[in-house]
Amino acid sequence: MDKEKSKEELLKEKLFYKKENAFDIEDKDYKSSVSDYADGYKKFIDSSKTEREAVVSAVKMVKEAGFKEYFLGDKIVAGENYYFNNRDKSLYIFRAGTEPIEKGIRICAAHIDSPRLDMKQHPLYENEGMAYLKTHYYGGIRKYQWLTIPLALHGVVTKTNGERVNITIGEDECDPVFCITDLLPHLAKDQATKPLESAFSGEGLNLLIGSEPYAKCDEAVKLNMLNILNEKYGIVESDFMSAELMAVPAGKAKDLGLDKSFILGYGHDDRVCAYPAITSIIENKNSEHTIMCILADKEEIGSEGVSGMKCRLILDLIDEISKSLGGNASVVRANSMCLSADVSAGYDPMYPDVFEKRNSALMNCGVVMAKYTGARGKSSTNDASAEYVALIRNMFERDGVIWQTAELGKVDAGGGGTVAMYIANQNILTVDLGVPVLSMHAPMEVIAKNDLYQAHKSFCAFCK
Ligand code: MN
Ligand code: MN
Secondary structure, three states: OOOOOOOHHHHHHHHHOOOOHHHHHOOOOHHHHHHHHHHHHHHHOOOOOOOOHHHHHHHHHHOOOOOOEEOOOOOOOOOEEEEEEEEEEEEEEEEOOOOOHHOOOEEEEEEEOOOEEEEEEEEEEOOEEEEEEEEEEEEOOOOOOOOOOEEEEEEEEEEEOOOEEEEOOOOOOOOEEEEEEOOOOHHHHHHHHOOHHOOOOHHOEEEEOOOOOOOOOOOOOHHHHHHHHHHHOOOHHHHHHEEEEEEEEOOOOEEOOOOEEEEEEEHHHHHHHHHHHHHHHOOOOOOOEEEEEEEEOOHHHOOOOOOOOOOHHHHHHHHHHHOOOOOOHHHHHHOEEEEEEOOOOEEOOOOOHHHHHHHHHHHOEEEEEOOOOOOOOOOOOOOHHHHHHHHHHHHHHHHHOOOEOOOOOOOOOEEEEEOOHHHHHHOEEEEEEOOEEOOOOOEEEEEHHHHHHHHHHHHHHHOO
């Protein structure tokens, strides 16, 4: 029997904000859409553990959807779909819309690099009959998390004649894996009393790669390792100098939980936004708007360099698109808008002290908008305007997107940044939007399938 709602209850319904949970969606097909979409995502991240691999996966997806390769200087035709492969490390996928270009471009910008351990230029050495590779960590990691887990080696070696050798060891069932060893608890009495910062050193992150000597001679294990690499890949020690080799967690992403509602995997930050950015531009490949999906590199280390978001390539591409479609690039930029598609910290009830719950992203409550990021009083952030946030809110309400807003933890608890400010600095309205993650930057991170699916829905709402 329905009880009549009281006046206060009705007024609360009208005035109070209530965060939605995706599990409250009643549509019976919703659950299977979420799970099918998550299956596609898992395949994507399993084959995209480095920025180079993510570019290969993304190019395959957009090629199959009919996007054509674009080269700087090519004429761009309204109504056509393109992708620009920037040196195999970042990718710009775009649709030239049929409406006037001076209405602006709608940009979704995610990044495809993730924290990991890069090999040094002289990585290989032998110590007491064991061979190691020395690493220099990439991005913000908690060093102890990378010890004693199976690691795979991914990357490229480029020889002086330009020949590029792709290397992946540790992903195939028959492949060996590598590991960084840790101290046994029996002998860790001193280490255990040290602060985390000093208990684990960067120079201690050395990958154990073998122990069998080639013959009875000096550095026989090192020699054997080089011989194995030489037989398989044709490389010699000096080739490490022109290589990009990285250790990443070995193995595939897995469903997490009895209900399979989460995914545990490497590099959700930020492939969990990159994948929906790709699928949403594919889904909107007939849009009247000009839309662009950027998959950037180097976000984890400051967005510098030719493949990072600070590179002027984005301006060059907007110039080229504007010129081809008969618009003024300054006007195009001024009327463009961007979602900086990056992850946020999911509220973790295991660590309530670092969060302010009212302004945290709850798992399964949809995609998260961060109006601003930064640290120490909003330093180094793009603080999106009220007007722009209202515009995005309107799109999400129109399309029934489940979304929430959040800050990255408590005021002064820490902080972080994204590519948002570099794009906004080019006079393009920008706001951060992405998926909440638990254990961000750990070798294995956790996301909720509901939130992943809502990211796809939100990017589609933005593109259409
Ligand atoms: Mn990120
Ligand atoms: Mn990150």
